[in-house]
Amino acid sequence: MEIKVLENVLKVNEELAKRNRDFFKKKNIYSINIMSSPGAGKTSLIVETLKRIMKDTKAAVIVGDYTGKIDAKRIGKLKIPTLQIETASCHLDANMLSQALKNIDLEKINLLFIENVGNLICPAEYELGVNKNVVILSTPEGSDKPLKYPLMFFISDVLIINKIDLLGSLDFNIDEVKNTILKLNPKIKIFTMSCKTGEGIDNWTTWIKSELKM
Amino acid sequence: MEIKVLENVLKVNEELAKRNRDFFKKKNIYSINIMSSPGAGKTSLIVETLKRIMKDTKAAVIVGDYTGKIDAKRIGKLKIPTLQIETASCHLDANMLSQALKNIDLEKINLLFIENVGNLICPAEYELGVNKNVVILSTPEGSDKPLKYPLMFFISDVLIINKIDLLGSLDFNIDEVKNTILKLNPKIKIFTMSCKTGEGIDNWTTWIKSELKM
Numbered sequence: 001m002e003i004k005v006l007e008n009v010l011k012v013n014e015e016l017a018k019r020n021r022d023f024f025k026k027k028n029i030y031s032i033n034i035m036s037s038p039g040a041g042k043t044s045l046i047v048e049t050l051k052r053i054m055k056d057t058k059a060a061v062i063v064g065d066y067t068g069k070i071d072a073k074r075i076g077k078l079k080i081p082t083l084q085i086e087t088a089s090c091h092l093d094a095n096m097l098s099q100a101l102k103n104i105d106l107e108k109i110n111l112l113f114i115e116n117v118g119n120l121i122c123p124a125e126y127e128l129g130v131n132k133n134v135v136i137l138s139t140p141e142g143s144d145k146p147l148k149y150p151l152m153f154f155i156s157d158v159l160i161i162n163k164i165d166l167l168g169s170l171d172f173n174i175d176e177v178k179n180t181i182l183k184l185n186p187k188i189k190i191f192t193m194s195c196k197t198g199e200g201i202d203n204w205t206t207w208i209k210s211e212l213k214m
Numbered sequence: 215m216e217i218k219v220l221e222n223v224l225k226v227n228e229e230l231a232k233r234n235r236d237f238f239k240k241k242n243i244y245s246i247n248i249m250s251s252p253g254a255g256k257t258s259l260i261v262e263t264l265k266r267i268m269k270d271t272k273a274a275v276i277v278g279d280y281t282g283k284i285d286a287k288r289i290g291k292l293k294i295p296t297l298q299i300e301t302a303s304c305h306l307d308a309n310m311l312s313q314a315l316k317n318i319d320l321e322k323i324n325l326l327f328i329e330n331v332g333n334l335i336c337p338a339e340y341e342l343g344v345n346k347n348v349v350i351l352s353t354p355e356g357s358d359k360p361l362k363y364p365l366m367f368f369i370s371d372v373l374i375i376n377k378i379d380l381l382g383s384l385d386f387n388i389d390e391v392k393n394t395i396l397k398l399n400p401k402i403k404i405f406t407m408s409c410k411t412g413e414g415i416d417n418w419t420t421w422i423k424s425e426l427k428m
Contacts, residue, residue: 037252038334038363039355066335066365070358090304090335118362119333120252121280121304140354140377141253144284148332149252151280163354169380 013126016094020129030212031112033128036136038118041162043071044195046113050078052205059111062100064092066117091122094129120149138163139172146180153181158189165194227340230308234343244426245326247342250350252332255376257285258409259350260327264292266419273325276314278306280331305336308343334363348372353386360394367395372403379408
């Protein structure tokens with residue numbers, strides 16, 4: 001019974017995701033959904049990206065968290081429109097996103113970052129209707145994660161390997177991870193970076209600008 | 215509707231967890247449920263613990279993973295009875311555990327480790343009926359995690375702060391984390407360790423032995 005209900009929920013979600021997609025297209029908003037384990041660097045990625053491109057874009061951020069406002073406060077310091085959703089569940093869904101969109105002045109933005117709940121499983125099952133799904137894998141999590149959470153790496157358009165500043169202290173094998181992921185998802189675009197030192201972030205921001213046709 | 219179904223599911227789960235608890239008591243098996251984010255070190259903790267106490271105990275391991283058998287293969291090398299459950303969902307539940315128990319020769323064991331699915335949210339909602347719930351927080355995940363996933367830290371009996379070998383490269387503040395957690399859950403027992411270097415593991419294994427009245 002539980003499975004049947006879940007199927008219905010996912011079907012309704014898919015419909016709502018399609019509506020979000022049409023809506024973003026109509027409003028000319030480029031939307032990026034960022035997913036990862038807790039602590040892999042979703043908020044840091046958004047903050048460091050905005051620091052580099054906020055002058056040239058009109059960005060807003062929607063942050064999904066199980067509870068609390070810690071991430072929204074960090075991002076809000078940049079004076080970018082930021083909205084926190086307290087999900088009380090393990091993922092954002094298309095309905096939560098469409099409700100949140102009603103609280104942002106969409107005429108004033110062309111770029112939307114969505115920070116999903118820290119979880120490598122459920123967010124992969126709930127499509128939001130965004131332009132790009134991005135998954136962050138941080139080096140301390142280990143090279144085996146793509147094989148253990150394949151759906152997440154399969155549905156993502158972009159993989160960011162973060163925390164490369166820690167590589168010297170870890171057994172993480174970047175080439176092994178890239179090979180594994182490209183077998184699962186040959187079209188995925190891969191960036192390696194450290195949001196702490198800034199190494200590699202420019203390749204990613206250059207790519208976002210090219211997506212925005214800047 | 216979704217919420218009502220979930221309430222029913224959780225209620226049934228609670229009943230089954232109670233049965234598991236009675237069962238463990240009857241069979242004289244001490245059971246430990248280990249939870250964390252992906253890559254925080256659940257498998258490493260089990261492997262390093264067993265290396266130190268397997269001669270003195272009769273242990274078995276049940277491993278829950280969304281998919282695959284990577285963790286069970288790592289643990290199985292120790293020649294300890296190991297059973298993998300592929301959950302295809304974001305948590306283990308009491309029913310999955312009771313089904314798995316049918317496949318282990320319980321007369322021969324007195325200690326059971328259960329490795330839950332890598333996720334800080336859902337496993338906290340599904341009680342298993344074990345003696346102790348253990349959560350691992352690894353230092354690269356950041357000091358803010360207890361505030362963002364409070365239920366997990368609230369329902370756990372033991373907190374293991376892992377990967378302390380990386381402290382020199384991170385902004386992680388152990389005292390801040392301990393203070394935050396002790397406010398949420400004053401009774402929680404805290405161990406700090408590195409499963410990589412071995413530092414601090416002995417305090418944890420000594421505690422397990424005392425729990426087993428050895």
